[in-house]
Amino acid sequence: MTAATKETRGFQTEAKRLLHLMIHSLYSNREIFLRELISNASDAIDKLRFAVVQDASLAEGVGDYRIQISVDADAKTVTVEDNGIGMTRDEVIENLGTIAKSGTAAFVDQLSGDEKKDSQLIGQFGVGFYSSFIVADRVEVLTRKAGTSVEEATHWESEGEDEFVIDTANRDAPGTTITLHLKSDADEFANDFRVRSVIKKYSDHISVPVMMPKAVDAAGAEDEEEAAPAAPEWEAVNEAKAMWTRSRSELSDEDYKAFYQHVSHDYDEPLTWSHNRVEGKLEYTSLLYIPRNPPFDLWNREGARGLKLYVQRTFIMDDAEQFLPLYLRFVKGVLDSNDLPLNVSREILQQNPSVDSMKSALTKRVLDVLQKMSTKNPEQYQQFWNTFGQVLKEGPAEDFGNREKITKLLRFASSHTDDPSQTVSVEDYIGRMKEGQEAIYYVAADNHVTAKNSPHLEVFRKKGIEVLLLSDRVDEWLMSHLMEFEGKAFKDVARGQLDLDDGDEIEKKELEEAKEQSQGLVERMQSVLADRVTEVRPTVRLTDSPACLVVGEQDMGAQMRRILEAAGQEVPDTKPALEINAKHPLIVRLDQEQDEDRFADLAQVILDQATLAEGSMLEDPSSYVARLNKLLTELSAS
Numbered sequence: 185m186t187a188a189t190k191e192t193r194g195f196q197t198e199a200k201r202l203l204h205l206m207i208h209s210l211y212s213n214r215e216i217f218l219r220e221l222i223s224n225a226s227d228a229i230d231k232l233r234f235a236v237v238q239d240a241s242l243a244e245g246v247g248d249y250r251i252q253i254s255v256d257a258d259a260k261t262v263t264v265e266d267n268g269i270g271m272t273r274d275e276v277i278e279n280l281g282t283i284a285k286s287g288t289a290a291f292v293d294q295l296s297g298d299e300k301k302d303s304q305l306i307g308q309f310g311v312g313f314y315s316s317f318i319v320a321d322r323v324e325v326l327t328r329k330a331g332t333s334v335e336e337a338t339h340w341e342s343e344g345e346d347e348f349v350i351d352t353a354n355r356d357a358p359g360t361t362i363t364l365h366l367k368s369d370a371d372e373f374a375n376d377f378r379v380r381s382v383i384k385k386y387s388d389h390i391s392v393p394v395m396m397p398k399a400v401d402a403a404g405a406e407d408e409e410e411a412a413p414a415a416p417e418w419e420a421v422n423e424a425k426a427m428w429t430r431s432r433s434e435l436s437d438e439d440y441k442a443f444y445q446h447v448s449h450d451y452d453e454p455l456t457w458s459h460n461r462v463e464g465k466l467e468y469t470s471l472l473y474i475p476r477n478p479p480f481d482l483w484n485r486e487g488a489r490g491l492k493l494y495v496q497r498t499f500i501m502d503d504a505e506q507f508l509p510l511y512l513r514f515v516k517g518v519l520d521s522n523d524l525p526l527n528v529s530r531e532i533l534q535q536n537p538s539v540d541s542m543k544s545a546l547t548k549r550v551l552d553v554l555q556k557m558s559t560k561n562p563e564q565y566q567q568f569w570n571t572f573g574q575v576l577k578e579g580p581a582e583d584f585g586n587r588e589k590i591t592k593l594l595r596f597a598s599s600h601t602d603d604p605s606q607t608v609s610v611e612d613y614i615g616r617m618k619e620g621q622e623a624i625y626y627v628a629a630d631n632h633v634t635a636k637n638s639p640h641l642e643v644f645r646k647k648g649i650e651v652l653l654l655s656d657r658v659d660e661w662l663m664s665h666l667m668e669f670e671g672k673a674f675k676d677v678a679r680g681q682l683d684l685d686d687g688d689e690i691e692k693k694e695l696e697e698a699k700e701q702s703q704g705l706v707e708r709m710q711s712v713l714a715d716r717v718t719e720v721r722p723t724v725r726l727t728d729s730p731a732c733l734v735v736g737e738q739d740m741g742a743q744m745r746r747i748l749e750a751a752g753q754e755v756p757d758t759k760p761a762l763e764i765n766a767k768h769p770l771i772v773r774l775d776q777e778q779d780e781d782r783f784a785d786l787a788q789v790i791l792d793q794a795t796l797a798e799g800s801m802l803e804d805p806s807s808y809v810a811r812l813n814k815l816l817t818e819l820s821a822s
């Protein structure tokens with residue numbers, strides 16, 4: 185065994201920065217430190233309960249699980265004590281000297297120094313133990329891990345600045361005691377009444393009793409003589425019943441919101457929740473929340489996600505990701521199952537058939553909650569969509585079975601409003617379809633303005649046909665999995681031959697004429713551009729632009745191609761077709777050009793411009809500039 189050693193260590197750099205920023209930005213909401221400490225104590229008890237299932241000897245000397253909180257008005261201290269799992273010396277160093285969460289450095293970099301903004305961000309990150317330093321200028325921790333001996337306890341102490349002191353100590357029973365030495369301006373928390381009210385506010389849903397010493401009766405208080413203090417009698421201050429086991433009628437919105445903060449560490453209120461007990465072949469209770477804010481690690485694929493899993497009210501694990509698909513990773517909550525074994529591990533979860541059934545039932549539940557929100561409270565749904573829409577868009581690719589339900593939940597920008605906000609549902613679109621229109625049209629580009637100004641939209645605008653304007657990175661990926669909705673196919677307006685199929689005979693005739701008249705021009709252009717396009721053909725889809733690019737029906741769209749190229753992936757080498765507007769003055773002028781060199785230059789410039797208009801980069805921009813300059817010089821000379 186290593187000799188008892190006292191050592192002083194420095195905090196990890198990120199921990200130091202976070203600590204500093206946190207103390208300043210959470211100042212106006214100081215009481216949360218108590219919630220954080222109670223939450224940690226309750227987690228520690230959950231962990232011990234779970235460990236005892238495997239090894240009953242760990243419960244020796246522990247007694248009934250409880251959290252005890254006491255204040256000392258003279259010494260200006262608050263003490264939070266639990267009989268949970270405790271920590272070893274190494275764990276203390278690891279947990280209280282560093283911030284082990286992935287993405288911490290990136291998170292700290294996001295902090296701006298603006299206290300209001302930072303406090304919101306910090307709220308989402310979860311401040312945990314460090315919040316003690318908002319009210320304390322010195323914090324002591326005495327902890328002993330269950331399964332270790334009296335002398336193997338650890339004492340940790342810090343003033344929350346640069347370093348902490350750690351030493352070996354004695355503790356009679358396993359568990360953790362945290363003593364806060366309050367700052368002079370925070371002595372309100374050395375007041376029994378004040379602390380009770382904070383506990384009530386935040387901890388009713390905690391399943392273990394949070395206790396405080398019973399108030400001394402009046403007769404005792406009158407006694408001037410200092411009597412030897414008797415061991416306090418403790419009384420529970422909170423309700424101490426696992427929140428989700430209570431019936432919905434017993435619970436208020438405030439209860440649900442407080443519990444949300446406990447499971448999510450989000451300081452804001454959730455948008456909505458769904459609490460259900462399921463009986464029958466499978467028995468479980470779920471309480472699922474849709475948050476209002478994105479977690480800081482929403483886009484980190486390793487980030488924490490999933491539900492808190494309990495089996496028959498015994499805590500099993502945080503972040504059980506097996507019960508919801510990835511595209512619903514924003515959902516927070518609790519699942520308490522009666523069917524899983526208590527010794528369930530992540531590996532067992534992967535193989536257990538009832539997990540799949542629960543996953544599909546919970547997925548449906550969340551989709552139904554969202555559907556209901558979208559019809560009953562569209563404004564709230566819009567708020568949800570603006571925050572989590574991009575995540576939901578991963579749904580159709582991941583969850584084929586629920587494609588229809590997810591499609592109903594999607595929202596898009598559209599030529600109907602021309603506004604970048606994504607507010608149009610597929611059902612809205614279908615409701616506005618022209619008579620005889622069979623497809624749901626969309627265009628995809630890198631940004632909204634490029635989509636909105638796409639030359640491909642010209643004929644649709646002329647005919648008053650709505651087109652969905654897609655510009656999120658995930659959009660082409662999404663559309664490649666959507667295919668159709670209620671019998672209407674999704675159709676990319678920049679792909680394949682235009683076939684509006686709207687019985688416009690005049691247009692058909694115009695196209696036939698254009699084909700005949702431009703036969704010579706098409707052949708000349710094709711011979712110049714053969715390396716770059718599959719074919720040149722006249723079109724009626726353009727009204728204002730001279731030309732546009734069209735990808736083959738089965739080829740990869742331009743947006744997807746750019747994303748894959750940017751990610752360094754190989755993309756198949758396919759060429760688009762160039763469609764020309766035979767009526768456009770530039771095309772008419774091109775047709776009349778006798779000088780073959782100038783014809784070639786002009787044809788290349790028209791193709792390059794069509795490429796730029798769809799938001800793509802030119803392969804050879806300097807040649808484009810040189811050709812254009814040459815043409816401009818000739819123009820000014822003539």
Ligand SMILES: Nc1ncnc2c1ncn2[C@@H]1O[C@H](COP(=O)(O)OP(=O)(O)OP(=O)(O)O)[C@@H](O)[C@H]1O
Binds near residue numbers: 271279313
């Ligand atoms: N009372 C306690 N008993 C045992 N371990 C504890 C206790 N308090 C904290 N810890 C350990 O210290 C770690 C860090 O605690 P901290 O409150 O900073 O973060 P967290 O609880 O993991 O995160 P968050 O509060 O954001 O969920 C915990 O994960 C836990 O392992």
